[in-house]
Amino acid sequence: MIGMRLVEWDDIERAAGHLKDVALCTPLLAAPWAGPDLWLKPENLQPIGAFKIRGAYNAMACMSAEARARGVVTHSSGNHGRALAYAARLFGVPATIVMPVGSPRIKIDAVRALGAEVVMVPPAERLPSMLAIVEERGMSPVPPFDHLDVIAGQGTIAAEILSQMPDVEVILVPVGGGGLASGVSAGIKSRRPEIRVIGVEPEFAAETQAGLRGGELRHWSTADTYRTMADGVRTAPSPLTFAHLQAYLDDIVTVTEEQIGSAVGYLGRDGHLVVEPSGALGVAAYRYRRDALPAGRTVAVLTGGNLDPERFAELIVAPPLP
Amino acid sequence: MIGMRLVEWDDIERAAGHLKDVALCTPLLAAPWAGPDLWLKPENLQPIGAFKIRGAYNAMACMSAEARARGVVTHSSGNHGRALAYAARLFGVPATIVMPVGSPRIKIDAVRALGAEVVMVPPAERLPSMLAIVEERGMSPVPPFDHLDVIAGQGTIAAEILSQMPDVEVILVPVGGGGLASGVSAGIKSRRPEIRVIGVEPEFAAETQAGLRGGELRHWSTADTYRTMADGVRTAPSPLTFAHLQAYLDDIVTVTEEQIGSAVGYLGRDGHLVVEPSGALGVAAYRYRRDALPAGRTVAVLTGGNLDPERFAELIVAPPLP
Numbered sequence: 278m279i280g281m282r283l284v285e286w287d288d289i290e291r292a293a294g295h296l297k298d299v300a301l302c303t304p305l306l307a308a309p310w311a312g313p314d315l316w317l318k319p320e321n322l323q324p325i326g327a328f329k330i331r332g333a334y335n336a337m338a339c340m341s342a343e344a345r346a347r348g349v350v351t352h353s354s355g356n357h358g359r360a361l362a363y364a365a366r367l368f369g370v371p372a373t374i375v376m377p378v379g380s381p382r383i384k385i386d387a388v389r390a391l392g393a394e395v396v397m398v399p400p401a402e403r404l405p406s407m408l409a410i411v412e413e414r415g416m417s418p419v420p421p422f423d424h425l426d427v428i429a430g431q432g433t434i435a436a437e438i439l440s441q442m443p444d445v446e447v448i449l450v451p452v453g454g455g456g457l458a459s460g461v462s463a464g465i466k467s468r469r470p471e472i473r474v475i476g477v478e479p480e481f482a483a484e485t486q487a488g489l490r491g492g493e494l495r496h497w498s499t500a501d502t503y504r505t506m507a508d509g510v511r512t513a514p515s516p517l518t519f520a521h522l523q524a525y526l527d528d529i530v531t532v533t534e535e536q537i538g539s540a541v542g543y544l545g546r547d548g549h550l551v552v553e554p555s556g557a558l559g560v561a562a563y564r565y566r567r568d569a570l571p572a573g574r575t576v577a578v579l580t581g582g583n584l585d586p587e588r589f590a591e592l593i594v595a596p597p598l599p
Numbered sequence: 600m601i602g603m604r605l606v607e608w609d610d611i612e613r614a615a616g617h618l619k620d621v622a623l624c625t626p627l628l629a630a631p632w633a634g635p636d637l638w639l640k641p642e643n644l645q646p647i648g649a650f651k652i653r654g655a656y657n658a659m660a661c662m663s664a665e666a667r668a669r670g671v672v673t674h675s676s677g678n679h680g681r682a683l684a685y686a687a688r689l690f691g692v693p694a695t696i697v698m699p700v701g702s703p704r705i706k707i708d709a710v711r712a713l714g715a716e717v718v719m720v721p722p723a724e725r726l727p728s729m730l731a732i733v734e735e736r737g738m739s740p741v742p743p744f745d746h747l748d749v750i751a752g753q754g755t756i757a758a759e760i761l762s763q764m765p766d767v768e769v770i771l772v773p774v775g776g777g778g779l780a781s782g783v784s785a786g787i788k789s790r791r792p793e794i795r796v797i798g799v800e801p802e803f804a805a806e807t808q809a810g811l812r813g814g815e816l817r818h819w820s821t822a823d824t825y826r827t828m829a830d831g832v833r834t835a836p837s838p839l840t841f842a843h844l845q846a847y848l849d850d851i852v853t854v855t856e857e858q859i860g861s862a863v864g865y866l867g868r869d870g871h872l873v874v875e876p877s878g879a880l881g882v883a884a885y886r887y888r889r890d891a892l893p894a895g896r897t898v899a900v901l902t903g904g905n906l907d908p909e910r911f912a913e914l915i916v917a918p919p920l921p
Contacts, residue, residue, distance in 0.1 A: 322872075
């Protein structure tokens with residue numbers, strides 16, 4: 278899309294100002310159990326248990342007061358919906374969250390607990406359902422990733438990493454809709470283009486890897502992508518996020534379901550963190566796909582921690598992959 | 600013990616200097632799921648999974664080079680032993696850890712993985728076994744709590760809380776041997792005596808509460824104290840830590856095993872943290888003994904995260920206490 282505006286450093290700095298008292302500046306944690314040069318950025322410790330608070334709140338902060346007052350609506354497999362419900366409550370306005378059937382119960386319950394309305398639909402109807410609500414009720418849409426203010430909010434993670442570890446060499450980010458990977462890679466490349474930003478996808482939902490290699494956006498069927506346990510990254514980028522990833526992301530590596538599950542177990546046993554499968558993609562890549570990654574001081578962004586406790590209990594006791 | 604020297608602010612500042620590149624300055628995490636005015640200090644995210652790295656490393660940093668070169672020995676149910684093994688490796692000297700039979704496997708394995716020698720003994724023989732090794736091999740003892748430099752190291756947590764949240768009103772600390780409670784309460788009271796520092800003990804190992812109320816040190820039998828799942832706080836204070844607690848601790852509250860287990864589950868599901876039972880005592884008190892606590896902005900120190908994954912899996916899926 279020629280002429281499409283991409284996120285710039287100024288957008289990220291403005292977002293950081295909005296988020297100052299809302300999002301936690303998550304620490305970088307050494308992870309000697311995974312390797313000598315890996316640090317974790319535990320976004321699962323954000324108030325809603327995921328980085329999504331950054332983009333959702335920033336988008337609401339950037340709206341006109343009038344648009345905000347009409348309430349907000351989104352579609353989300355869970356974490357963005359929860360983030361928007363949380364942000365709407367902070368602003369004191371209503372929120373409606375369209376969620377796909379198959380979302381983890383813990384994510385659905387959490388959205389309801391924040392006082393938002395939940396509308397359940399089949400996965401393929403997420404976007405049209407949201408647009409219908411915008412039309413019928415006049416609510417302001419805050420899409421999970423297809424929005425510059427959302428991308429800029431996620432990009433504040435890049436600003437934090439640069440100030441916490443100026444000599445970082447590699448950053449690993451999960452890729453689903455691509456909001457996080459867009460914001461982080463745009464931020465990093467605008468300041469420090471020599472730092473490598475690598476996306477990580479499950480093999481079952483590697484449409485972005487395929488798209489970047491083929492030079493155009495791909496959409497895999499939900500029958501395919503819903504085979505991965507990493508429910509946060511089953512979606513494909515939009516033209517806007519795809520343009521960011523084409524411009525700024527260095528590469529994408531993929532991991533298997535076994536590697537993802539094993540990484541969740543390691544993070545629980547040795548990292549003392551409850552991380553959802555999508556959030557463990559970077560650690561899975563570092564642990565099992567080291568050959569495919571650049572060497573050097575590496576930060577893996579742990580995107581969230583919202584998974585059903587029964588699933589986590591299975592993964593923390595399962596024997597790890599060697 | 601009249602004339603016994605207690606830890607002072609200068610000791611804590613010196614310890615903070617030693618720990619600058621060794622211990623993480625853990626963030627304060629809001630915990631809206633537990634209440635509106637609770638923040639968590641997640642020491643389970645330290646490199647060895649517990650606050651004990653602060654005291655163990657500071658004690659080694661304060662030793663003469665000659666004493667340090669002879670190697671170090673300690674007795675510990677696990678976290679202090681692991682911390683000392685980690686510190687000894689950083690200094691490049693040998694370590695021997697005396698551990699009581701019944702310590703969680705994950706703690707024993709972790710000590711061995713750091714290259715330290717492990718000596719297993721019945722719980723009551725911990726101290727004499729350590730003293731015998733000091734005598735026979737000339738190693739330098741670093742007791743888990745009965746040492747000013749260890750207490751001062753743990754006290755760096757107080758310094759961090761004061762700088763992170765100057766308007767804190769209440770601090771909750773688990774009490775076992777009392778090193779943490781001594782260091783935190785001594786630090787807080789020397790700077791801000793109006794802040795309340797409250798200890799938390801399991802009902803099954805409440806010898807410090809009994810001792811403070813009765814005005815003298817008590818020792819319960821290990822047959823009693825080993826009934827609590829909070830394996831990190833089964834021990835009683837020494838005269839040195841008891842003197843600190845008498846001077847500086849405002850009160851001690853107790854919690855039941857059910858309350859402790861339920862707090863571990865909440866921390867996993869809603870806090871996205873793997874915390875061991877001893878580490879969850881403060882959250883258990885805040886959640887279930889609010890009537891016994893002063894009101895106000897409260898920080899609970901989560902002391903560690905080292906528990907067997909099978910146990911954690913049970914606790915995260917168990918129905919919470921209302």
